[in-house]
Structure formats: C-alpha cells, structure tokens
Amino acid sequence: MSATVAAALKKAAVYILGDEKKRGKLFVLIGSIVVGFIGLMCLPVAVLSSMGSMEVGPPEIDKSLFNESAIIAGFDSEQQAKITEIQNSGQAIEDAMTCAGIRSQTIKAQLIYMSYFGRVQNFNVESYANLFAVAPNDSDLIAAINSTYGLEIDYDEFMRTYTWVMNSTINEYMFSDESTKNCTDLAAWAANAYISGWGYMNGFIGERNETDRIRYADNAGLVLGYLNYDPMKKVFDSHYDTLVYTEQGGIDTMPDVAGLGLFDGSQHGIYVGNGEVIYSSESLGYVTKENVSSGSWSSWCTYEGIEYPQEVTDAIESLNEDSSLEN
Template sequence: MSAAVAVAVKKIAIYILGDENKRGKLFVAVGSIIAGFLGLMFLPIAVISSIGSMNIEQPDIDKSLFTESALFESLDSEQQAEITNIQNQGQAIEYAMANAGVRDQTIKAQLIYMSYFDEVQNFNAESYADLFVVAPNDSDLIAAINSTYGLDIDYDEFVRTYTFVMNSTINAFMFTDTGTKNCADLAAWADNAYISGWGYMNGFIGERNETDRIRYADNAGLVLGYLNYSPTDKKFDSDYDTLVYTEQGGIDTMPEVVGIGLFDGSQHGIYVGNGEVIYSSESLGYVTKENVSNGSWTSWCTYDGVTYPQEVTDAIQSVNEDSSSEN
C-alpha cells in the first residue's frame, strides 16, 4: 500500500481517539477524500456514520468531485490496485470469518486489518480468521496477531478504536436468524451492547443520543431494543413499548440457555452463557457484565416476543410440576 493511502486509512481509525480540535484539523486535511475511500472499502456503515455524526464544521467542497467513481478514477493505476486489494481482502475476511464460525467478529477483523496491516505481505484471510477462533479474549487476540504478523498493535488503542466504531453502528454480523426474534440473538444483542460501550439513559432502547452520539438503553430498553430493531431495515420501530415477561422459577432452576432473562425484583438481565449476565445498570450508568453469582438475581424469566428452544419449555414444565407436587 502506498504511503499516502496507508496513512489516510490508518488516520481514519486513529483520529477518533483524539480530542475535538484534533479531529477537526484532521477532517479539514483529509475529509474530502475519506468518504470516497471508505465507500470503496469494507467498513462504510461503521466509519462513515462516525464521521458524519461528529460536530465538526466540514470544509466547503464540491461533493460531485468526490463520488466513489470520481475519486477512484482520479487515482493512478497503482493506487486503484491498492484500493481494490483492500476491498477484496475485506470481502475475503468476511467469508473466512463466516466459514470459521466467528462471523460476529467480522467488523473487528476488518478494522484491525484496515488499521494496521499496510505493511503485511502475503496475507491469508483463512489463517487470519483462525486467530479469532482460538483466542480466548481480545487481549490474547491482539498478542497473537502481533506475534504472527510482526506488528506492534497497542491493545488500549485498539480497544478505544473498536469500541467507538462498534458504538456507531449495529453489528449486522451478530444475528443468526434475522427472520425471528430468538433468545440466542437476544444474548448476542446484549453482548454487542456491552462490547460497544452503550450507556444507561432512561427511555432509550439502543438509539444514539443526538447530543453526544452515544448509544443508550435503560434496563428494560436493552430487551425492547432487540425486539424493536429490524436487521433488514437497519432501524428501530415501535412495535414493543412495554417489556412483558413471565417469571418461570427460581434462579436454581434456570436451564443453561443463552438469552434467558434474569430478574432480581426490579431489574432485568440477559444470560449470555459461562455463568455471566449482561444488563443496563442505572447506578453504574452503562451496560455491564457480571457473574450471575455476584448479583442479586432471584429468578429467571421469558419475554413475550422472543422464541425459546424446547429445552426452555421443558424447564418451565418441570418447574410447574414441582410446584404442583409441593401443593
């Protein structure tokens, strides 16, 4: 990748970490080409939405000169080849991540590649995807990527960049079935909210606040957001305005199924597996994750509008039978 293109691409990922003045200066310097570059690459939704939402005075430019086709045609043949290669590698990464069973981490994989791989030779998307399969956490993932490709990615820098990008969009790769509202995707929705750094704000269900452009959800809103979000249209509707739930039994009778609701008498959490629950905490001010055993959860519940596997139906029946026998 040429120095000009490489620097521009890397700055796109890094500039969001600085203060507003720095972001403004960078936008004036490269703002007129960023939209075209990103339109040709593989993260248009995540990054263009981030750029477009910032309170920055944009330079006065002739936008007709910076359409995707016009920008691409203005590059020399070497630069066009480099842009095409980035685009192709992004698509290859998407395919490789899906085949490796880690489709939900596609944006993460593409962002790391776009931001740091400008000097990497002989890139292989399948081998790259394998690193995401075996890494138990993001810290180990970054360490493995650094070791494998001879890079020096700063973990804290990566976390800041990734959190910002994820907060600016809804991860389309997390859904296993966009045609239904199911408990597995509810768990993925909650995990995505946690990873993306959603805050707590009363009355929100996952939308971005127009003032600070951060996504928020209140406690019930974390579930309502999933019920109201259309992955096809990529927008929230208003089909569900009240969270309707049924307490099914004590926490000790909960089946090991991700997406089951937990309740402590006042707030809801979503079980995401490995003994962990995610919920939007008013006292903390953000979506958080904790061990179920560390909280005050007393019962498990199901939500109207969400489908559950047979295992949950069986558990409900078992709880009801136990309750009847005691009476």
C-alpha cells in the same frame, strides 16, 4: 494501512471529534455510507485516512451527498483502486470468518487488518480467521496476532478504537437468524451493547443520542431494543413499547441457555452464558457485565416476543409440574 496512514486517521479523528459541527458530519458519514464488506466503517476510515494531508473546513454540507457513489467519485484513480482493494480484502475476511463459525467478529478482524497489516507479506486469510476462532479473549487474540505477524498492536489503544467503531453502528454480523426474534440473538445483542460501550439513558433502546451520537439503552430498553430492531432494514421500529416478561423460577432452576432473562425484583439482565449476565445499569450509567453469582439476581424469566429452544420449554413444564404436585 501503514503506520503513517493510521496516525493520520487518529489525527483527523481527534481533530473532528473535538469540534461539535465537524463531529456531527463525521457521524453522518459513518452512519450513512454502506460500501461493500464493512458497510458503515470501511469507506469512512478510508476517507479519514486521506484527510491526514487535507485542511478540514467548517462549511455546511448537504447530507444527501454522503453516499457511496458521490464520495468515491471525489477520489482520484489511485484512491479508488485502494478502496476496491480494501473491499475485496474485507470480503475475503468476511467469508473466512463465516466459514470459521465466528461471523460476529468480522468487523473486528476487518478493522485490525485495515489498520495494521499494510506491511504484512504472504497474508493467508484462513490462518488469520483461525486466530480469532481459537483465542479465548481479545487480549490473547491481539498477543497472537502480534506474535504471528510481527506487529506491535497496543491492546488498550485498539480496544478504544474498536469500541468507538462498534458504537457507531449495529453489528450486522451478530445475528444467527434475522427472520426471528430468538434468545441466541438476544444474548448476542446484549454482548454487542456491552462491547460497543452503550450508555444508560432513560427511554432509550439502543438508538444514538442526537447530542453526543452515543448509543444508549435503559434497563428494559436493552431487551426492547432487540425486539424493535429490524436487522434487514437496519432501523428501529416501535412494535414493542413495554417489556412483558414471565418469572419462571429461582436462579437455581434456570437452564444454561444464553438469552434467558434474569430479574432481581427491579432490574433485568440478559444471561449470555459462562455464568455471566449483561444489563444496563442506571447506577453505573452504562451497559455492564458481571458474574451471575456476584449480583442479586433472584429469578430467571422469559420475554414476550422471544423464541426459546425446547430445553427452556421443558424446564418450564418441569417447574409447573413440581408446583402442581406441591399444591
């Protein structure tokens, strides 16, 4: 996408987001269109890009018309060819990211490519994916992409866009095993909520608020959301309405396994590795991340409905044996 098109996209997005009725139509569009490689993102961006030279009116719109075939049919042959090109490029990026073992970053890679690579020549998708694989953080990633391709991507600006895009959907690429509820994917779920800028709202488990169309979860709801989300159907169900947990031991006895729960006597956090925990904070009003050592976490726990590796089972058995000896 060229700089001109990117500017048109921003202009259209700001215009729509400033009007409640138009904003609702935009989010319907994002939430209902699944087109090829990026599902809930690619085609809406293409639509918004084309809107840069159009007048956007406020008429009532039949939401049933927001589907792939109906929208593509409204484009001319050149626009349809562009969408096909975007889909093919995006699929190639998805395949490369999967091969590189960083499937969860697929949307990020596709968004950067689609937004900034309109003038990049001799693009190699494997080399591109490798930049994501070796970058220790997003700041270094953007710097590496700028250096490699001669771009001038503003890190803060991109992250705002990326957060907004991620909040509009549930990242389908983050799950390692869609057939089970496991601690690895629970950690990925928490990390996605943090990256996507979920807010705190009582009674929510990750669904979007109908008023502002932002995703929210309360403290227990961050875990309940993962338990209730069906990644194959891409919907929330209601199998779990209460978070059932078992405190296993003090923080100093916790195995270093991402996806374990942390508890401070009143609120839950999800350990995501590297000494960090993610939780939905009522006092802050959003999902946040901190070092475990910086909080008041007193014990680690397991949750009913989540599968854990043998390392966790062994740790629990060891704690139980020690408790038996003390008694």
